[in-house]
Amino acid sequence: MDNVIRRRTLGARLARWAVYAVLVGMALFYLLPLVVMLLTSVKPLEEIRAGSLLALPQAPTLAPWVKAWSEACTGMRCEGVGGYFWNSFRIVIPAVAISTFLGALNGYALTKWRFRGADLIFALMLFGCFIPFQVVLLPMARTLGWLGLSNSTAGLVLVHVVFGIAFTTLFFRNFYVAIPNELVSAAKLDGAGFFRIFWRILLPVSAPIFVVSVIWQFTQIWNDFLFGVAFSAFETQPVTVALNNMVNTSTGVKEYNVDMAAAMIAALPTLVVYVLAGKYFVRGLTAGSVKG
CATH class of the missing domain: 1.20.5 (Single alpha-helices involved in coiled-coils or other helix-helix interfaces)
Structure with a gap:
């Protein structure tokens, strides 16, 4: 035995x-x-x-890293990806903050303040997640021109906010469904309004799904190339466009070490985000999976 x-x-x-x-x-x-x-x-x-x-x-x-940051050629000029690196942060930070906050409000309204047509609105927003980005390039370009935001950082922020709201609404809606409606009903009986309930009851328990939304949006926006190359001018281009210009610009000898250093610089923020917050991403995805 x-x-x-x-x-x-x-x-x-x-x-x-x-x-x-x-x-x-x-x-x-x-x-x-x-x-x-x-x-x-x-x-x-x-x-x-x-x-x-x-x-x-x-x-x-480390000479290739220094050259990739400040001296390598991007397009018609030789100034490295450093400036474009900060351009990406100027786009990512407001876009992530705005789309996450609006997604939280939408998810809250669609689950705790039911109204006629709420399911239809959510279905239409969900449908927006599956629209290919290439389909909306021309309408979005005309809209940005009409708003006076063409080739600007604000225009890129607006584009990413519009396309991010559908995903963030989906995240927060599925998370808030698991929160008991009795909490909101009791707050209403005590005289609390829409925003007070949101700030005092929903937000304190929303940290896991906020982490999911921030990581998702940060990664998607930082790695975006299509919108960056379509809706930005040279001085407002994100780092992904600058990296493409550098790699595909021939100025004589091909410097593979500089290209690889530039690619590492462009990838560092997303790598840092996943290393520091990756475990919270998984926890946030499963936080609202069981009701009660």
Whole structure:
């Protein structure tokens, strides 16, 4: 009997280690492009030509990072991606804040202040999540021109807010459905109004879904290229457009280390967000999945 138990225990351990080995192998394979980018970005150009992609740098240098930030060519000018990096923050921060706040209000109104046509409005907003972005480029361009926001940071913020509201409303609506309606009813009996209930009851318990919305919106807006290249002028372009211009601009010798450094710079904010808040993203997605 003891031998049977030992064999079963050993078999369970081997199975567990096999699963871990497979998962680690898949993670390493998935991270391989990132490793190649990082190694290439700290190698001199001569070493890149002479060595392999996975070879460790013999003479590590941060010169490619400095050049990518401040000196590399983007389009017709050579000034690096630094300025465009801050352009992206000027777009992302207000767009994320506004779309998240409006999504929270919409989700609150659609679940706790029921009115005629609420389901239809939610269905139409949900339908907006599935409209291809390419379809609305021309109507949106005409709208921005009519508003006087063409080729401006404010115009890009407006575009991302409009397209983000559908997703944030979906997040908050599904989260607020799980909150008991009795809390809102009791507050109404005490004389609390629309915004007081929102600030005093709904917002204090909304931290998990706010994290989900912020991470989702931040990632989508920061990585956007289509709207950035379509609705911005040269001085208002986000970092993704500047990165594309740098990689596809030929000024003689192709500097792969500078290109990789610029790509790493462009990816750093989203990597930091996921590393610091990734676990809260999963918790927030499941926070409203069970009612009660």
